Amino acid sequence: MGYTISQVAKKFDLTAHTIRYYDKEGLLPFVDRSKTGNREFSDSDLDWLKLICCLKNTGMPIKQIKQYIGWCLQGDDTIEIRRQMFLDHRKEVLKQMDNLKENLKIIDYKLEFYATNCNINDNRNKDCNQLSIGK
Amino acid sequence: MGYTISQVAKKFDLTAHTIRYYDKEGLLPFVDRSKTGNREFSDSDLDWLKLICCLKNTGMPIKQIKQYIGWCLQGDDTIEIRRQMFLDHRKEVLKQMDNLKENLKIIDYKLEFYATNCNINDNRNKDCNQLSIGK
């Protein structure tokens, strides 16, 4: 039978509106319809959607995801460009992870500061309001 | 003397426009002005801005950063709530890192697939177009 849009929405923690929006934007050209025109998602469709969410959640714009879907539909001639896209995107993801790590250091520095100067012995004379975050 | 807005923009890889926007949104209430009304950034201001960028680049909305800045201005009564904000935000950042790691796995799976089935011996009969990305 396949899954209805609301079942899929639940599974992926999206709204049906959002899934229709993705469809409208060209991200789901493969999803079939029932006799009455309702979307029917197959298991393979869920795999596509999982990949789409992966790309979206790692910061790829919807337009670029659409382009990738288009390449997939075009067939094997686009295999190399698709592979390159994943390589490039992988680099992007690693960069994001590095950025998060760096920023986590700053946050941890601040937390250390609050712990050391503010909460032990409720010492309110020391200035926890300063913003020096180290070099 | 302090730094001009364009010097700061350069340092932080932002535009002067963006910095003025942050100021307008209440993120930079501490920045002084010269006699002629131009912003003059001190070293301490740069530390603030560094923290602001850290929070922004880890996904904190500008409104929430503004709220934090407001708490700082209010003084020591808000220390505990600020500390809690950093604790909460730290959790968010860790969650983001976990998400990135999970999604990186999917990307690596795809890359492995492209490497195995598509590029070795230029074997174009195998279907690299499929989207099954594993369980």
Place this chain on the structure above:
DNA sequence: TTACCATTTAAAGTTAGCTCTAAGTCAAGT
């Protein structure tokens, strides 16, 4: 003095990614 910068403000415009509304269709239950 004139030209050329960088700066200022207020306000309008842009983009991405939804989010919601209106009006309609269809299938199942009472």
Place this chain on the structure above:
DNA sequence: ACTTGACTTAGAGCTAACTTTAAATGGTAA
């Protein structure tokens, strides 16, 4: 037959974070 609820579309509306524009001011260099 009627009601309820899930689905459909087109299109309008919304929010965040800029980004650009217009008009004005001030400092420096030739």
